Amino acid sequence: MNPLAVENLRVDFQTRWGVIQAVDSVSFHLREGETLALVGETGCGKSVIAHAILRLLPQNARVTGQIFYENRNLLQLSEKELSQIRGRKISLVIQNPSLSLNPVYTVGHQLVEPLIVHQNEKRRQAFQTAIQLLARLRFREPEREVRMYPFQLSGGMSQRVLIGMSVALRPDILIADEPTKGLDDRLKQDILDELMLIKKMGNLSLFLITHDLNTARELSERTAVMYAGEIIEMGDTRGFFETPRHPYSKALLESLPGRGFQPIPGSSPSPVDLPVGCRFHPRCPHRRDVCSERKPDLVRDKERDVRCVLFS
């Protein structure tokens, strides 16, 4: 059974400049123990999906569709029921590691908080758990590091602490929103190793959000590509990187330094004024007349979902 299934998710933001359509008709599921990578440009709606799953979006967001977790629709749960799921069942590591820790408490204090609040552990016992957790996350001196304040940590360490906090309660699903953003290559590798380590420790499903294609390739079993609020291609990671089908996916891979370094002409559409029909058609080298008239559906073909007229 799939622990998480998102069906027809649509998120609009009401703003004074009009309705921003951040996410549209997004459907996917996360299998038990797998890693699903969601890749796409900045601003294409990746983080919005992450926040929508845990209902952490601001008040002006209108979310429609269904998000099933253990046969319950998260969008219909009460705030109280949902807080039982947040952190315990589904955990979210948000962006900006150095700003995501409370500056006035030590790392240890923040690591034990979920244990004390959600599992009624005794403070001393929880501290031991926290130290063990840091040790498992390959911190060198966990006894010393639990007493540090966030400003004493580097970006990479903060990120690892955050990941530690998120998995302290052994959730079923970890949503990692750009876990390697703003880190240099070596630290990036550390974080990726960390995530793989965590996955091995428990039967955790990882929903990895990233704009870094190499991260997705290295860590995930399946990859979904987003463009302007829609999933345009989704399938097995290895197959996807070998033969991308959607013109955007192809262009995206060709823009990588190792694969030709070809920029995609044009720029992403504004979310207030999205193109009619296929959202990629103004930039697409294979466009036909039908592309600007009708939006293609996400069609399954040979183990791959593609949203393009070329494949339907």
Add this chain to the structure above:
Amino acid sequence: MKQPQNKHQSSFTVENRNWTRIGLILFSLVVLTALGADILAPHDPWQRFEPYQSPSRDHLLGTNDIGNDVFSELIHGTRVSLIVGFGTALLATFLGLIIGLVSGYYRGIADEMLMGLTDIFLMVPRIPLIIILAAFLKPSFWMITLALGLLWWTSTARVVRSKTLQIREMSFVQSSKGLGFRDAHIIFTDVLPNIIQVVIPKFMITVATAMISEASLSFLGLGDPTLKSWGMMINFAFVKGGFINQMWWWYLPPGICIAGIVLTTVLLGFGYEQKEEIGLRGI
């Protein structure tokens, strides 16, 4: 370019730390005086000696119209000032914190309504309102504390709200939400500790204003007549001819005491305010 700027900054903080230290020393003296008033005062402030005496060895600051020892009255007056000041500030800060946190954290309707309420309370002329209250109710020291506390929370609420609005958008609050903590938990462990440095100076300033207000009300004759407060002393000196007869020992010391205690609390708050700015830069 950078060198002189640093120099200026460091000398400024050192100077400032000294001010805080002076404030702390003076404040401890005030608290000790209030606590040990019964031991420190040479006489019972209600005991009657010969009236209108000028300062002498037996009565350091002379006696008043009914023969009470002014110096003993002065020492006992510290208590009233401190209790009114801190009582008011505690009540006002508590109200301001709750209102500010709730409206800043939840926003929406709650925010609109609470800030509307704050605007209404801000418009109410406070001292005249208390004068009217004092005129209708029996003027008592608890009534004054309560009335001042119920009227003085507005600016604290606004400061707390704006700071809360800032903190609630920070990643660690979002992250706590993602970990499934209750709102109350987030408010008290994530938001409150990060705004406490703005609340403390605000608290001290509320203490100072409450002390001045108590003195002003007492001077206007609306204070608690059964208590020895500095404002009451000046009031009696004024009414019973102390000013006209130039009995400086009667009206000058309480005035100096009021100014001194207010200065002390402001100094304390001032030190904290500077610290807070350093904290902001640090974050």
